[in-house]
Amino acid sequence: MIVTTKKDFEEIEDALKSYNNIMLIYCGTCSVTSQCSDEKSVNEMLENLKNAGKNVVYHQEFKEPCDFRQDLQDWRNVPQEALDKVDAFLILSCGAGLQAMLDLFDRKNIAKPIFIGLNTHGIAETERIGRFHVKCAGCGDCLLNYTGGICPVTSCAKGLMNGPCGGQLDGKCEVGKYEKDCGWILIYERLKKIGRLDLFGQLRPAFNWADRGHQKSVVFR
Amino acid sequence: MAEKKVYSKLGEMLAKGEFILTGELEPEKTCDLSHTIQEAKEMAPYVVAANVTDSPLGIVTINSLAASHIIQKEANIEVIWQLTVRDVNKLGIAGMIMGGHALGLRNILSLTGDHPNMGDMPESKPVFDLDSATLCMLVREMVDKGTINGYEIESPPKFHVGAAANPNSNPMEAEVLKIGRKVEAGCEFIQTQVAYDLEKTIEFLTALKKYNIPVLLGIFPMKSYAMAKGFDTFVPGVDVPKDILAKWKSIKNDYKTDKSKQKEMYDQANYEFFNPFITELKKKELLGGVHCMAVHYPRIFPKLIEVIKD
Numbered sequence: 250m251i252v253t254t255k256k257d258f259e260e261i262e263d264a265l266k267s268y269n270n271i272m273l274i275y276c277g278t279c280s281v282t283s284q285c286s287d288e289k290s291v292n293e294m295l296e297n298l299k300n301a302g303k304n305v306v307y308h309q310e311f312k313e314p315c316d317f318r319q320d321l322q323d324w325r326n327v328p329q330e331a332l333d334k335v336d337a338f339l340i341l342s343c344g345a346g347l348q349a350m351l352d353l354f355d356r357k358n359i360a361k362p363i364f365i366g367l368n369t370h371g372i373a374e375t376e377r378i379g380r381f382h383v384k385c386a387g388c389g390d391c392l393l394n395y396t397g398g399i400c401p402v403t404s405c406a407k408g409l410m411n412g413p414c415g416g417q418l419d420g421k422c423e424v425g426k427y428e429k430d431c432g433w434i435l436i437y438e439r440l441k442k443i444g445r446l447d448l449f450g451q452l453r454p455a456f457n458w459a460d461r462g463h464q465k466s467v468v469f470r
Numbered sequence: 471m472a473e474k475k476v477y478s479k480l481g482e483m484l485a486k487g488e489f490i491l492t493g494e495l496e497p498e499k500t501c502d503l504s505h506t507i508q509e510a511k512e513m514a515p516y517v518v519a520a521n522v523t524d525s526p527l528g529i530v531t532i533n534s535l536a537a538s539h540i541i542q543k544e545a546n547i548e549v550i551w552q553l554t555v556r557d558v559n560k561l562g563i564a565g566m567i568m569g570g571h572a573l574g575l576r577n578i579l580s581l582t583g584d585h586p587n588m589g590d591m592p593e594s595k596p597v598f599d600l601d602s603a604t605l606c607m608l609v610r611e612m613v614d615k616g617t618i619n620g621y622e623i624e625s626p627p628k629f630h631v632g633a634a635a636n637p638n639s640n641p642m643e644a645e646v647l648k649i650g651r652k653v654e655a656g657c658e659f660i661q662t663q664v665a666y667d668l669e670k671t672i673e674f675l676t677a678l679k680k681y682n683i684p685v686l687l688g689i690f691p692m693k694s695y696a697m698a699k700g701f702d703t704f705v706p707g708v709d710v711p712k713d714i715l716a717k718w719k720s721i722k723n724d725y726k727t728d729k730s731k732q733k734e735m736y737d738q739a740n741y742e743f744f745n746p747f748i749t750e751l752k753k754k755e756l757l758g759g760v761h762c763m764a765v766h767y768p769r770i771f772p773k774l775i776e777v778i779k780d
Contacts, residue, residue: 406585407556407596411603411655412648414582415663418707419640424585427706437644450647452654455560455604 251279251315251343252373252381255290256366258297261339264364268337271298272327273308274350276315276342282375285367286310286341294341294366307331314346320353338363345369371403389461395448397439402456404432410453413437477613477628478576479548480519484630484659484684489752490759491778492550492661492686493520493771497537499530503544506537510545512768516775519548521579521661521761528556528589535566539573550632550661551575554583559599560608564618567609571627578631579661580605580652603648603655606631610656632659635685637674638667638707646677653681661761662688664701664708668747675756684758687751691740691774693767695722714743737773745777 265271273294275286284290291308298305311323340347340363347365354363371383386402392410393400402408406416406424413433416423420434440449476482483490493513497506510520522541524534531537538551551570558566570578580602586594600608609631612618616626633652639645649660660683665671671687678685692698692710695718702710717739725732751757760778764770 406587407582407598407601409582409598409601411601411651413639413644414602415634415636416582416584416588416706417639423706424587433648434641434644437641437647446643446647449644450650452603452607452651454607455600458599 250282250373250375250381251345252370252375252383253280253283253285253343253367254370255285256368258301261297261364261366262301265298265301265303265337265339268362269302269304270306270334270336271303272306272331272335272338273298274311274314274338274340274342275308276340276346277310277312280342280346280367282378283367283381284378290341294339298339306334311342311346311350314340314342315349317349317352320349321356324353324357332359335361337361339366340364341366343367343369388456389465390457392453395451395453396436397443397445397448399432399436399439401432401436404430404435406432408456409433410456412449475628478519478630480550480577481630481658483518484758487684487758489757489778490518490686491516491771491775492759492761493517493768494523494761494763494765495520495537495541496523496526496765497532497534497541499532501532503532503537503540507541507544509766509768510541510547513771514545514547516771517547517762518759519550519577521550521552524552524554524581524583525557525589526584528584528586528591530589530591535570535573535575538570538575542574548577549575550577550579552579552581553605554581555598555600555602555605556583556586557594557597559597563600563605564608564612567612567629568623568627571629576629578605578609578629580609580631580633580657602633603651603657606633606652606655606657614656630658631656632661633657634663635660635674635678636663636707637665637671637687638663639674642670642674642677646674649678650681653683657683659683659758660685662686664688664690664705664763666709666711666714668750671751672754672756675751675754679756685756686759686761687748687757688761688763689744689748691744691762691764691767691770692718692736693764693770694736695719697767733769737770740770741773741777744774748777 275291280286313319372385373381373383406422413431417431421427422429422431440446474485495506522534522538525531538549542549582602586596609629613629616623635649698710698718721735
């Protein structure tokens with residue numbers, strides 16, 4: 250899942266300062282699990298907006314804002330009179346959710362601003378509600394087959410490709426004052442456990458950034 | 471086997487298999503290098519070369535490329551340019567390597583570098599496009615093949631490249647395997663983190679023997695009790711033995727009124743500790759030399775050279 254946390258309301262209020270009539274949209278999937286767009290969080294946001302003197306013209310859950318197809322369906326429920334009145338949109342979703350909405354707005358000729366109420370942290374494991382661990386950086390060139398299944402990009406503070414640095418101490422990382430595990434020692438222990446330490450000694454090239462980054466899309470059809 | 475190419479005094483001594491002494495210089499947050507140059511001049515007669523650090527602990531100092539060049543030129547000492555992969559991407563580092571050659575540098579120590587998070591600009595973007603092994607690979611490609619990513623360099627750089635190792639590392643096997651990657655990447659010598667535990671150091675150096683690479687043991691002669699205590703307290707993973715701390719403390723207390731005698735006693739105590747330590751490792755043929763990190767303590771070098779030459 251994509252893990253999100255709530256932005257401070259002050260930052261949201263600042264973004265909305267020129268706008269009075271607000272439409273609140275919220276994600277029905279990952280951000281609910283992150284407890285950022287669940288019923289309680291939505292009510293809290295409605296209350297905050299009200300206390301900030303905003304007029305919430307309408308609010309609605311979008312099942313998966315990052316899915317443009319789903320957005321087209323959910324949009325059908327948005328009443329025209331709310332759209333006539335709205336000055337700005339506020340969305341509780343990940344960054345991909347908001348940006349998929351922009352495509353929807355283009356399709357629907359909506360020339361109104363949309364602001365985000367959450368911070369997006371990454372692709373995470375849910376240990377339990379309230380405990381999420383970012384495990385995948387979405388590199389597009391997965392290294393897990395060489396590392397016993399533990400990602401060096403997310404588990405090593407430096408994202409190193411060739412083993413632990415001098416900053417590991419008894420399996421703990423220099424970043425964060427030796428409280429967190431060194432990702433490369435986790436990899437070492439895992440590979441040892443599965444009898445594949447041969448992989449730990451294997452020199453890897455630097456990560457290839459040539460295909461990364463700029464407006465990346467996955468298009469296979 | 472083709473004869474090993476030699477680009478520096480360090481490279482020459484390593485190729486000859488001579489037991490060598492290297493020193494360390496730590497430029498600070500200043501544009502004036504006169505103190506470091508003075509220190510370099512004092513150690514120059516005793517060392518083959520001296521490392522110039524690259525913003526250790528992630529604390530910003532004068533750039534190590536510029537400092538290396540100025541120190542080498544002004545102090546007439548050969549420099550081992552410490553180059554971390556923390557701050558510059560592969561493209562930038564490749565350019566720096568050519569620049570380093572043009573400025574007369576011939577030795578690089580490839581380092582990961584302490585995370586910016588540890589230092590005084592924690593908001594900096596941690597780069598780490600390369601790591602300490604892939605930096606060795608890049609240097610080797612540029613030097614040995616005269617190319618970058620296969621593209622020809624009109625006049626390629628000449629460098630020897632070394633890497634770091636930590637004899638105190640736990641689990642040791644992970645560290646040994648990592649060094650294997652650096653050796654495969656083309657690293658030509660190793661300088662270690664400071665070691666005090668003889669047994670553990672023997673075990674570590676024995677494990678490195680299979681790589682057939684000269685290892686310079688990191689030592690930290692302590693100028694004063696305050697220095698010893700600070701090193702013990704603030705350097706992660708390095709424990710100064712309790713008996714050393716006690717001895718240094720007694721020197722501090724016993725010679726309070728005679729500073730010159732106190733200095734002499736500290737120097738002697740360092741000699742008495744490091745002499746048997748190094749001699750034992752030398753006897754076991756586990757060392758290619760010693761890397762002395764006695765920063766701001768150049769007067770120890772005449773004493774140390776006795777140990778090296780013994």
